[in-house]
Amino acid sequence: MKRLTLALAVAAATSSMVSADDGVETITVTASRGANVQLPTLATHVVIERSDIELAQVESVPELLSRYAGIDVATNGGRRQVASVFTRGASSDQTLVLVNGLRVNTASSGGATWNTMSPELIERIEIVKGPRAAVWGSDAIGGVINIITREQAPGSVTLNAKYGTNNTQSYYLGTGVSHGNGATTFAINKERSDGLDVLKTSEPDDDGYENISFTVNGNQTVTNALSVNWLFKSSKQDVDFDSTYLNTSENENREWQLAGNYQWTASDIQNTATLSVGAIKDKNLSFGNDRAKQDGDLFETQSDQLSATNTSIFNESFTLVLGTDQYKEEMVSSTAFTQSERRVEGYFGHGLFSQNGVTAEVAVRYDDVENIDSETTYNLGVGYQITDEIQLSVAKGTGFKAPTFNDLYYPYGGNPDLLSETSDTEEVNVTYVKNAFDLTVSYYNTDIENLIEWAPDADNVWQPRNLSQADISGIDITANYSGLGGNHTFNYGYLDAVDGATGSRLVRRAKNQFSYQFTASFDTTDLMLNYEYKGDRMDSGVELDSYQLVDVSVNHRFTEAISVKLKLHNVFDEEYETVLNYQTLGRAVYLSINYQM
Template sequence: MKKQLLIMAISAAVSPLSYADEQVETITVTATRAVNQSLSTLATQVTLERADIELAQAETVPELLSRFAGIDVAQNGAGRQVSSVFMRGASSDQTLVLVNGLRVNTASSGAATWYTMSVDLIERIEIVKGPRAAVWGSDAIGGVINIITRTQSPGSVTVNAKYGTNNTQAYYLGGSVGHGDGATTIAVTKERSDGLDVLKTSEPDEDGYDNVSFTVNGAQSISERIALNWLFKSAQQDTDFDSTYLNKSEDETQEWQIGGAYNWHVGGVSNTSSLSVGATKDKNLSFGNGRDKKDGDLFETRRDQLTLSNTTQFNEAFSLVVGTDQYEEELVSSTDFAQTERRIEGYFGHGLVDIGRFTAELALRYDDVENVDSESTYNAGVGFNITDALLVSVAKGTGFKAPTFNDLYFPFGGNAELLSETSETEEVSITYQTNTVDASLSYYTTDIENLIEWAPDADNIWQPRNIAQAEISGVDIIASYSGFGGRHTVNYGYLDAIDARNDTRLARRAKNQFSYQFMASFDTTDFLFNYEYKGDRVDQGTTLESYQIVDVSVNHRFSDVVSGKLKLHNLFDEEYETVFNYQTLGRAVYLSINYQM
């Protein structure tokens, strides 16, 4: 029996691409890394599709993510300012972020550069909650977020223009070219905004941004057994921010990847072998407040990546994935680090068994991080279908986060003796799925040890040290119902994230969050109502009050090729903070016109 996982069902990460009118279709499951596998994993996962992204009309990726149970966002202001994304209470650098399977967490700070990501260039966002280090390696303590770049149908051309509050402008031009049994999508975006004054206590000025992003995303079937894929993605952004030290930054991110998959059979057993090579670069130059670019602070991290895996589908009830990840990381900085290169090797295996009403999965992985102790991690889970619609599962997993270059080698306090942060998570889930109702409830606990924190030693020398611990427990509830004129979706998350040393709440995480979305489609109009409630949180010893936001989005099709969109953000002009003393966006209006042929 094929067991479906709740709300958005199985998370399909397209390693190459998938075209309805073409034969290219090599699909990789984010939670398992299996290629062209028919079995469902027990991991808790949701998917946000392109149609949902377009209707939501979000300005940033964190804005999209904040609507899901178990995900909280703290932002240093509004627009394209620095954001922290917390998944299930884990720190912002303890969630692995991928672009088409390429890891993009920086090797310097460990976090993802959310503010350079253009929503218009995203086809799908796949979210796997809970530890997945046994599949993906370091950073996957809170979960994995895989961002799949946008594709268009071969021969199509799309032009979009948007204007809104704070002189916000966004332009998208994209097209797709077919070539045999394949296609390539080429797209470019230009986005800018005057922004608002983000920090209440410094520099009363507007803090805007100017972003240009570009992608080339393609795939080609060579034969019935061989498929190739390629990706090039680049973003450049200038950002103003408030600080007494620096107040401007120039950021550049690049990702490229070339991969292929080969389908083969032995003795009736189906196999898919895949190989991909790629690289990422994240460059940040901060300057201003009297300092020229040549005197600015430069941090640039580069990562060369190679992945080789094989998925074996023994029969309808058993599959096995084995593979390896190889990384070379390098840091270029205006500050002299003691070491600027390191190598990481990971070897993993993931098995899924589906017999009758039982499903079981087991993943094991070994990672060797140069100059840091090696780590072995696992995921194990068992599920039972009480009925065709009702599934109960239990799971346990471990995770780790390797120290970054900043942690280990920063010249003004790095500690080369650091260990990796480690975690252990247990989860119980109930999912229910019918033609009209999808619902799930998950209860989880996570203990994180060896957390890195700045502290003095016996000689009062301050360094990062493995001294902190966190105890996290929470509940995620997601329910979706089709009826009463549309689709109703409810997300509720409860989080108890505690510093185990002093029994205080971890900073910037709301204890309660709730969202409700109503989506309806009429003859030529799509409508979305979004309500979000975030409970209070603590930051810098201050309690930040709870808040509520209401958004309304409308998409109207004037003809087969022309459509218009309207978004009203923060309809009731709620004033709130997610980071102490940083202002957020009040009521805002955005209008878009779209042409597609």
């Protein structure tokens, strides 16, 4: 895992290339929308590499994210149940989630459908913490999480089979194909599990799942100036759960994207123009145990997206990125909403400057959301290299989240007069890097206004209104050290997130969290030890106890082509809840065999 508080490079989010030139690694990150940028940004972010994902052997993306400072996860039971990901205390629908730069937050609920994302199909995950609405628009209050789909080298073939607790099975097949100055990856992953009994207060049955996912992504260099890349991703999942009258759901998720980069020069200014078009469709059908689909509850959203940016590198000290995002959201439901589509237009500029130890960035964006007041957001940041090892930076930014279709147009209480939720954030970062040790300490304070809350009016009619506010502050500390037999990573997060009116704690967020990962390689064997502590949290007026988890993962290579992995999860069989009355996985064992040629 590479933690890059100051990125060595910032490139287009639609690209997923990692390259090396003269020994300096250029890493695509999500802090900026620019292409081929060689200047650092002041955004605090983390890059989780494919090697980290493989060694961690996690069963879901939220399980992996929960190990990092400033990120907390609450799940309604097992690994493929509904999950909420909180970034720096912001709610799950106040974190923008992308797949290869495409927005995947649904227009109905506002959150991402984490349960359809398979870790086996991910190349890396880029996490940017703090407001980034001035670059990405709505939803980026707590941060941005960009998931980059997996790549395989041309001519390679990978086969993986896994079996574990609760009859959990997973099968992966992937290959890479070259075509001239380009390559395409084809990958398919199938998973199933008997699951566990999700809800304590409901029927005592196992709630399992089946999931199949398929991706095609590639790139082609057409000329020295023009390159294109593409993505097609499809997933389908059947999952059981416990509720009053709905117990099973079918989720279908499809995404496609086509993007191009064109390099050109004008008056010694190097430019890269990027155009991306794509679409996301998310379909959820829920029904009772009798599986009477004609009586099921249907929610289907689609987002057609177009993004265009131009990155201008004036010199080695100054870069300017200008861009626009245009997308249309549509919704189809078994419940007839009063309005089923809207358009969003966003226009932004992002400037980066670095010289003589001073780094600065300014971003401004204007968003026009149909039938809702427009929003203007900004990011300002200044950093100073105090010594060769220490950098201090300060930043301020604003963000917003547009109301969802459920909030605005639900026929039984929707409120079309809602305003967007808005935020103001201040942040101070100190970074220390020397030899094999690096340390980052971040303090942040966020005030969120116009929070949307469903509450009864004078006639006892429940309706969403801009009633609430939240005061959030916290500290993130991350340290890495290479030595003493391996690599040591420490993450600590302190969060004070309260309702601004009542002073009560925001639900399902732990006040303290700590994690430690130790990784080491011994000839043909790789080892990862993961320890997590999550403090107590509140839910529905009940305090949920703190808990500790210990995971051990081992990967042993018998030959260059064949390896075997073993994962021990929750070694000490800790019983805990992240959502009131929803049970979580106890001790579990997984064994997998991998073949790669």
